[in-house]
Amino acid sequence: MKLMKVTDPDKVMEIINEHFLALESENLPIDRAGGRCLAEPIKAPEDVPGFDRSTVDGYAVAARDTFGASESIPAMLECIGEVFMGREAPPIKSGQCCLVHTGGMLPENADAVVMVEDTDLTGTMLQIFRQVAPAENVIHRGEDLKKGDPALLKGHRLRAPEIGMLASLGITTVNVHRCPLVGFFSSGDELVPYNTAVLEPARIRDSNAPALLYLAGQYGASFKYGGILPDHFETFLEESRAMLREADLLVFSGGSSVGSRDYTARTMQELGEPGLLVEGISIQPGKPTLLADCGGKPVLGLPGHPVSALNIFAIFGKAIIDRLAGWEKPGFEMAVRATLTRNISSRSGRTDYVRVKLEKNGDGIRAVPVFGRSGMLRTLAEADGLLVVPPASEGLSAGEIVDVKIWE
Amino acid sequence: MKLMKVTDPDKVMEIINEHFLALESENLPIDRAGGRCLAEPIKAPEDVPGFDRSTVDGYAVAARDTFGASESIPAMLECIGEVFMGREAPPIKSGQCCLVHTGGMLPENADAVVMVEDTDLTGTMLQIFRQVAPAENVIHRGEDLKKGDPALLKGHRLRAPEIGMLASLGITTVNVHRCPLVGFFSSGDELVPYNTAVLEPARIRDSNAPALLYLAGQYGASFKYGGILPDHFETFLEESRAMLREADLLVFSGGSSVGSRDYTARTMQELGEPGLLVEGISIQPGKPTLLADCGGKPVLGLPGHPVSALNIFAIFGKAIIDRLAGWEKPGFEMAVRATLTRNISSRSGRTDYVRVKLEKNGDGIRAVPVFGRSGMLRTLAEADGLLVVPPASEGLSAGEIVDVKIWE
Numbered sequence: 001m002k003l004m005k006v007t008d009p010d011k012v013m014e015i016i017n018e019h020f021l022a023l024e025s026e027n028l029p030i031d032r033a034g035g036r037c038l039a040e041p042i043k044a045p046e047d048v049p050g051f052d053r054s055t056v057d058g059y060a061v062a063a064r065d066t067f068g069a070s071e072s073i074p075a076m077l078e079c080i081g082e083v084f085m086g087r088e089a090p091p092i093k094s095g096q097c098c099l100v101h102t103g104g105m106l107p108e109n110a111d112a113v114v115m116v117e118d119t120d121l122t123g124t125m126l127q128i129f130r131q132v133a134p135a136e137n138v139i140h141r142g143e144d145l146k147k148g149d150p151a152l153l154k155g156h157r158l159r160a161p162e163i164g165m166l167a168s169l170g171i172t173t174v175n176v177h178r179c180p181l182v183g184f185f186s187s188g189d190e191l192v193p194y195n196t197a198v199l200e201p202a203r204i205r206d207s208n209a210p211a212l213l214y215l216a217g218q219y220g221a222s223f224k225y226g227g228i229l230p231d232h233f234e235t236f237l238e239e240s241r242a243m244l245r246e247a248d249l250l251v252f253s254g255g256s257s258v259g260s261r262d263y264t265a266r267t268m269q270e271l272g273e274p275g276l277l278v279e280g281i282s283i284q285p286g287k288p289t290l291l292a293d294c295g296g297k298p299v300l301g302l303p304g305h306p307v308s309a310l311n312i313f314a315i316f317g318k319a320i321i322d323r324l325a326g327w328e329k330p331g332f333e334m335a336v337r338a339t340l341t342r343n344i345s346s347r348s349g350r351t352d353y354v355r356v357k358l359e360k361n362g363d364g365i366r367a368v369p370v371f372g373r374s375g376m377l378r379t380l381a382e383a384d385g386l387l388v389v390p391p392a393s394e395g396l397s398a399g400e401i402v403d404v405k406i407w408e
Numbered sequence: 409m410k411l412m413k414v415t416d417p418d419k420v421m422e423i424i425n426e427h428f429l430a431l432e433s434e435n436l437p438i439d440r441a442g443g444r445c446l447a448e449p450i451k452a453p454e455d456v457p458g459f460d461r462s463t464v465d466g467y468a469v470a471a472r473d474t475f476g477a478s479e480s481i482p483a484m485l486e487c488i489g490e491v492f493m494g495r496e497a498p499p500i501k502s503g504q505c506c507l508v509h510t511g512g513m514l515p516e517n518a519d520a521v522v523m524v525e526d527t528d529l530t531g532t533m534l535q536i537f538r539q540v541a542p543a544e545n546v547i548h549r550g551e552d553l554k555k556g557d558p559a560l561l562k563g564h565r566l567r568a569p570e571i572g573m574l575a576s577l578g579i580t581t582v583n584v585h586r587c588p589l590v591g592f593f594s595s596g597d598e599l600v601p602y603n604t605a606v607l608e609p610a611r612i613r614d615s616n617a618p619a620l621l622y623l624a625g626q627y628g629a630s631f632k633y634g635g636i637l638p639d640h641f642e643t644f645l646e647e648s649r650a651m652l653r654e655a656d657l658l659v660f661s662g663g664s665s666v667g668s669r670d671y672t673a674r675t676m677q678e679l680g681e682p683g684l685l686v687e688g689i690s691i692q693p694g695k696p697t698l699l700a701d702c703g704g705k706p707v708l709g710l711p712g713h714p715v716s717a718l719n720i721f722a723i724f725g726k727a728i729i730d731r732l733a734g735w736e737k738p739g740f741e742m743a744v745r746a747t748l749t750r751n752i753s754s755r756s757g758r759t760d761y762v763r764v765k766l767e768k769n770g771d772g773i774r775a776v777p778v779f780g781r782s783g784m785l786r787t788l789a790e791a792d793g794l795l796v797v798p799p800a801s802e803g804l805s806a807g808e809i810v811d812v813k814i815w816e
Contacts, residue, residue: 031621159622170607231493408567
């Protein structure tokens with residue numbers, strides 16, 4: 001029996017970054033560009049803010065007019081009116097002040113704002129009980145961004161703050177990398193479409209297709225389902241070749257039949273150079289994973305077991321999608337910090353993903369391992385997430401603080 | 409000057425759960441139901457798996473035929489053929505075995521599987537070097553789910569594993585709660601539409617609309633933008649009333665003008681009973697937040713500052729959307745565990761959200777605070793996420809392990 005050559009997960013990530021490039025770019029309006037990555041850097045086309053603004057509710061003053069003011073010896077200024085939001089402020093003279101609201105424009109000759117709680121207004125006469133320094137409670141023109149400043153770098157992923165920032169700069173269209181299209185095939189003679197109402201003996205429904213369709217969408221990719229490939233090599237290759245013309249990433253979910261894994265590997269060698277790169281990954285569940293570079297396009301062969309397939313797609317499928325989408329700085333995986341409730345043993349040299357259920361426990365969170373065979377989806381639906389046992393570890397102990405990755 | 413009455417964040421969450429209910433339900437095909445929450449529990453309509461299956465590649469045997477087998481005294485069985493995937497297995501008799509692949513159906517009279525690495529086949533004669541117990545390497549019919557078993561509870565959110573599980577059960581349509589519609593208005597006389605190319609003095613672009621549109625989509629809600637409301641109470645009320653007929657959640661992003669916050673609060677009192685519930689939240693940034701229940705529909709008044717508005721919508725807007733969507737068990741917030749690089753002071757009694765940048769540091773991650781005024785979007789785009797300083801704390805120290813919430 002031939003032993004599977006396994007590659008470390010970190011090495012697989014390196015291979016992904018070495019072999020695959022960001023897709024071409026397109027122009028999109030910013031209200032449709034969320035989640036996309038910039039294909040070029042963005043410079044500020046104007047100063048932000050565009051005028052000196054108050055950061056508090058109060059009175060715009062010349063700071064020197066307040067010097068020495070205190071509770072016992074207040075400064076006295078004449079209030080000449082109010083700065084209306086969205087309007088230019090009337091200028092003040094020495095000895096004068098003007099009511100201003102948070103975000104309002106500073107009048108000419110004013111260089112600071114006294115907070116309303118440090119004042120008392122009687123008629124037009126304002127008493128000031130606290131001195132202010134020049135620039136106090138003011139944000140200056142260009143303080144957030146100066147015209148020409150680099151605002152966002154190439155490869156930056158547009159989240160809500162970035163979209164807000166672009167909108168505040170008046171940038172309505174951005175050049176972003178295209179959204180990857182995942183082409184997907186299932187294979188295995190035991191599989192039938194998941195909408196099959198009554199199963200014949202020995203058959204199972206193709207449950208990976210709709211689950212992976214959802215995950216791909218969560219990762220910002222679109223998804224095309226090619227159906228269930230038969231254990232027939234010529235058909236396998238022909239259908240894959242047709243799909244790869246259109247798709248940016250080709251994914252197979254292998255059945256367990258001897259043929260399907262074999263055909264997937266052979267197809268990877270035929271579809272383009274350099275072909276098969278990874279024949280297995282030192283990870284559990286999901287070891288029998290294949291990865292190829294077929295003429296610059298990534299081809300991923302997932303194990304057929306649903307739990308393994310989802311785990312591998314969530315780790316390496318997502319990494320490939322992020323790479324194609326042009327994301328320059330992914331890699332801060334979010335997790336829930338929890339206390340492990342029991343010991344977990346693990347084989348050293350392999351990264352183990354253990355399903356856990358999370359429970360609130362006072363102010364903390366407990367991670368309770370859910371045991372079950374890797375093919376069982378029920379244990380995955382019961383679990384809130386996965387706990388990573390790194391390869392250097394031989395297990396984790398009850399009471400340890402662990403990071404739990406939540407399923408999407 | 410009237411002091412703002414502030415409510416604790418935990419109390420605001422309680423108010424949200426007490427006042428608002430899940431929206432009505434609809435039937436959706438499972439390939440469009442990802443992220444939705446079940447409006448009714450789901451029972452397994454059949455056994456999963458539907459037949460006894462092998463969990464390994466090996467030989468299906470009657471376990472008793474292997475009892476006593478060892479390296480030195482192997483058991484000898486006649487191999488009568490192969491179980492083809494997706495086909496019913498031929499029955500075996502005592503003294504016989506049959507080749508079976510992972511996931512293959514167990515033949516009649518077989519009750520265990522010997523792993524292929526513990527055997528040696530010569531012609532049709534199989535030597536077995538290790539005894540197996542009954543049920544070893546077998547998953548029995550109904551072991552994952554028995555017909556009639558509760559498979560998923562009401563309020564369970566459908567992620568990839570749940571969609572896979574439903575597909576494996578042949579369930580193609582589910583009854584899920586409707587997707588909430590967020591109706592959104594900006595207000596403030598200083599605001600102009602974000603596609604305004606050249607700003608007049610004292611004006612700023614309405615950057616919250618496209619940023620919140622994106623966030624709402626990330627939280628599974630749809631979004632309708634009602635435009636910028638003028639500081640004119642009758643118009644404010646009339647437009648809000650029209651939007652609330654259609655929207656499930658009404659959100660205002662206040663300008664900083666005196667009028668807009670005032671009109672928002674008055675509108676909340678007029679739109680329906682019981683009206684205004686929260687006038688401020690003990691949180692930073694985002695304290696001047698309003699929340700109302702207007703005839704059972706939630707109305708949220710965000711502060712106008714972009715950073716505050718995004719922070720509040722990400723916490724309380726999301727909680728309201730999750731509630732309307734019928735999610736019964738939200739609450740395990742994901743974060744990145746990192747080491748704080750410098751001391752952070754915080755006022756006790758208030759929950760502080762501090763912007764931080766994350767940096768890889770060997771095997772660990774460092775959280776570097778990004779300082780800047782709350783109105784500045786650049787600091788938010790520079791930051792990878794937010795670090796929570798709980799109200800009981802007076803600050804955090806350099807070297808502490810902290811949880812950083814990543815921006816979406």
